[in-house]
Amino acid sequence: MTTLARSARFAERTARMRASTIREMLKVTGRPEVISFAGGLPAPELFPTQRIGEIAVEVMRERGAAALQYSVTEGIPELREWVANWLTKRSGQSFSREDVIIVSGSQQGLDLLGKLFLDPGDHVALECPSYLGAIQAFDAYQARYLSVAIDEHGMLPDALEHALAHANPLPKFVYIVPNFQNPTGRLLAHDRREAIVRICERFDVPLIEDDAYAALHFDGIEHPPLISWNSSSPIIYSGTASKLMAPGLRVAWIATKDHDILDKLVLAKQGADLHASSLSQYVFAQYVNDDAAFIRHIESIRETYRKRRDAMVSALAREMPEGVTFNRPDGGMFLWCEIEGVDTADLLALASQSNVVFVPGVSFFAHRERTDGMRLNFSNSGEEKIAVGIERLAHAVRTIAGATR
Ligand SMILES: Cc1ncc(COP(=O)(O)O)c(C=O)c1O
Structure with a gap:
């Protein structure tokens, strides 16, 4: 009796399936001491x-x-x-x-x-x-x-x-x-x-x-x-x-x-x-x-996320060293940060030891073109947590940038 090699059991298309770094990371972020800017999670306290x-x-x-x-x-x-x-x-x-x-x-x-x-x-x-x-x-x-x-x-x-x-x-x-x-x-x-x-x-x-x-x-x-x-x-x-x-x-x-x-x-x-x-x-x-209630609900989401965006942008401006650039989005749940000369997958390894995580940018490039970006989610953490998390992250950036330059 001939048997199929284990890898041949699966359809060819499975070879292209990449584990979502994000879903994988969500497993780690369950720990209460971890501040996560990784997931794309809405703020649960705003769910009606x-x-x-x-x-x-x-x-x-x-x-x-x-x-x-x-x-x-x-x-x-x-x-x-x-x-x-x-x-x-x-x-x-x-x-x-x-x-x-x-x-x-x-x-x-x-x-x-x-x-x-x-x-x-x-x-x-x-x-x-x-x-x-x-x-x-x-x-x-x-x-x-x-x-x-x-x-x-x-x-x-x-x-x-x-x-x-x-x-x-x-x-x-x-x-x-x-x-x-x-x-x-x-x-x-x-x-x-x-x-x-x-x-x-x-x-x-x-x-x-x-x-x-x-x-x-x-x-x-x-x-x-x-x-x-x-x-x-x-x-x-x-x-x-x-x-x-x-x-x-x-x-x-x-x-x-x-x-x-x-x-x-x-x-x-x-x-x-x-x-x-x-x-x-x-x-x-x-x-x-109920149109009016629905609009009120959306407005409260916008208001909360706007404050969180502001908290993240000012913490980044305050804490990050030179060579770090980031945007101030007019909506949504994420901002994008680039760190000159740093592979953010390496940064993540270091940052997670300080209990802060994010998604390294390479995951979002179809051809893995760039490694110096990271996605930061601001919708899922309160303003104080954001300030602490960015402080930890900036510390990791200074450590790694010092080591690579
Ligand atoms: C651009 C974009 N499309 C689709 C989705 C998936 O959303 P849904 O919960 O509707 O499946 C997301 C979720 O983060 C998203 O960011």
């Missing part, structure tokens, strides 16, 4: 736990077994309707519930889009650096990457144009996080938005817009999503309840006017998990139904 409890009871009373039964793959009509209205308001384009599918977290949406578009070896164009979870999702479909340069105002249209003009073959899609990007916190400049839509249109490449952080702006300015512009090539919009309410619900959505894509997504989702949790969908739909 009491209201969610009340709503869950109301949903059981009003919907009963329907909220516990199998449901349609596309999502419950009232939630699709709310998403369509929310997006209509934000984009100025008219969306209907037929343009929307509810998914089990936008991470699932990315996986399903990978399933739809990517054959082994296909290219994806994305920001350099980009969201690690997207790279993980596309890696599983054996994607290859065209890294597109960004500056402090997001993706550079010229760099995208150049990448597409020289690509052979063209990428299957462009993936972008325009608002308060994960990992850099950067915001795509207004005039670049239409430019990017037009470039994708000219090359007829679908555009996946991951708008996870749209609502978390700190300066009162709403930024129009890329799907606001009409285009003859598909724009696929992804949004999530994770940063608006709570990630544990696993409620998110994809919207597009391209119903061929939507129909295929429905089939892909049927094969994955039939539908998103009915109970979570009813709870979220009921919560957002």
Whole structure:
């Protein structure tokens, strides 16, 4: 009897699966003495736990077994309707519930889009650096990457144009996080938005817009999503309840006017998990139904995160030695810090001994292009903790920079 070598048991695609440094690190950060700037976690004290409890009871009373039964793959009509209205308001384009599918977290949406578009070896164009979870999702479909340069105002249209003009073959899609990007916190400049839509249109490449952080702006300015512009090539919009309410619900959505894509997504989702949790969908739909309370809730998140951003930026300015640069994002949950001449994976090893952790930047580069960056999360720690954590981190930076120079 012949047996398969152990490595041959698994499909080839598993060879490309990289462990998420972030998920791995979350195991360490459970220790109370550790100050973590690593995870992308919202502030749990802002979850509307009491209201969610009340709503869950109301949903059981009003919907009963329907909220516990199998449901349609596309999502419950009232939630699709709310998403369509929310997006209509934000984009100025008219969306209907037929343009929307509810998914089990936008991470699932990315996986399903990978399933739809990517054959082994296909290219994806994305920001350099980009969201690690997207790279993980596309890696599983054996994607290859065209890294597109960004500056402090997001993706550079010229760099995208150049990448597409020289690509052979063209990428299957462009993936972008325009608002308060994960990992850099950067915001795509207004005039670049239409430019990017037009470039994708000219090359007829679908555009996946991951708008996870749209609502978390700190300066009162709403930024129009890329799907606001009409285009003859598909724009696929992804949004999530994770940063608006709570990630544990696993409620998110994809919207597009391209119903061929939507129909295929429905089939892909049927094969994955039939539908998103009915109970979570009813709870979220009921919560957002009270417009005034929902807006108050988002405003309190913005206010808290803005203060935490300020605490982190002033601690960095106070504590960090020369050679360290960082940004002051106008929203979201992260800022990006670069340390001249230092590999931040080495820095992490040292910093974790002082009980402070972050995500080394290399994880966010599809080709591991740069090692001197780090992502710092400010949403999940109070202001005092942030000050202590940055002090510890600066100490580690001084130690390692002294050792390497
Ligand atoms: C840009 C981006 N997209 C998607 C996700 C996944 O979110 P969800 O909880 O909706 O799966 C995250 C989570 O951090 C994110 O930062």
